Amino acid sequence: MFSSIKKWLNERKAAKAKKNAEKQLNAFKATLYSCGDNLKLFGTPEIMGTKNLIIGNDCRLNSGVYINARSGVTIGDDVTLSCGAKIISTGYDVEHWMETGEKIHTVDTPVYIGNHCWIGANAIILPGVKITGEYVVIGAGAVVTKDITESKVIVAGVPAKIIKNI
Numbered sequence: 001m002f003s004s005i006k007k008w009l010n011e012r013k014a015a016k017a018k019k020n021a022e023k024q025l026n027a028f029k030a031t032l033y034s035c036g037d038n039l040k041l042f043g044t045p046e047i048m049g050t051k052n053l054i055i056g057n058d059c060r061l062n063s064g065v066y067i068n069a070r071s072g073v074t075i076g077d078d079v080t081l082s083c084g085a086k087i088i089s090t091g092y093d094v095e096h097w098m099e100t101g102e103k104i105h106t107v108d109t110p111v112y113i114g115n116h117c118w119i120g121a122n123a124i125i126l127p128g129v130k131i132t133g134e135y136v137v138i139g140a141g142a143v144v145t146k147d148i149t150e151s152k153v154i155v156a157g158v159p160a161k162i163i164k165n166i
């Protein structure tokens, strides 16, 4: 008798938690420019410029992910951002700053991440970078400063370079 009540209470609790998670996910998706199906959130990502962020199908964002999409960020299908990974689409225009003393953000530096990529823990993708290759693995802690056009490669280090074909 007591065990069946306990079971019922646990099921009710689990159903409520699932409903809340779905609500949270839908609320997050509604803030974006667009988002495909089957997004999985593990923790809460921090996003700046949500209206300039496009996320494809079957993507996963882990805890501590930070995306600055002020200049636009497009993420393809089946992309995983591991814990602490950062995508940054803008920074100060240094030339303008030195000439005028005024700090303005760059706007011509959108970031593109192609399909089937895995961005390792604490990796940083800098403004303007385009990963047009597919099945690209970015190693933990890498700082990606240049475009990656090759497919099926592992890229790692600071600045990031191809270390392996896969």
Ligand SMILES: CC(C)(COP(=O)(O)OP(=O)(O)OC[C@H]1O[C@@H](n2cnc3c(N)ncnc32)[C@H](O)[C@@H]1OP(=O)(O)O)[C@@H](O)C(=O)NCCC(=O)NCCS
Pocket (backbone or CB within 6 Å): 062, 082, 083, 119, 120, 121, 122, 137, 138, 139, 140, 141, 142, 154, 155, 156, 157, 163, 164
């Ligand atoms: C990039 C990665 C996938 C490579 O794995 P791998 O194919 O097994 O590579 P290896 O361990 O054989 O390493 C190959 C070489 O690259 C170096 N290397 C591996 N990962 C590196 C990294 N993240 N940064 C710099 N160098 C790295 C290794 O030291 C090794 O160098 P060596 O040939 O001079 O000895 C893995 O190291 C990695 O970074 N995984 C990410 C893990 C992660 O973020 N998990 C997310 C949890 S939320």
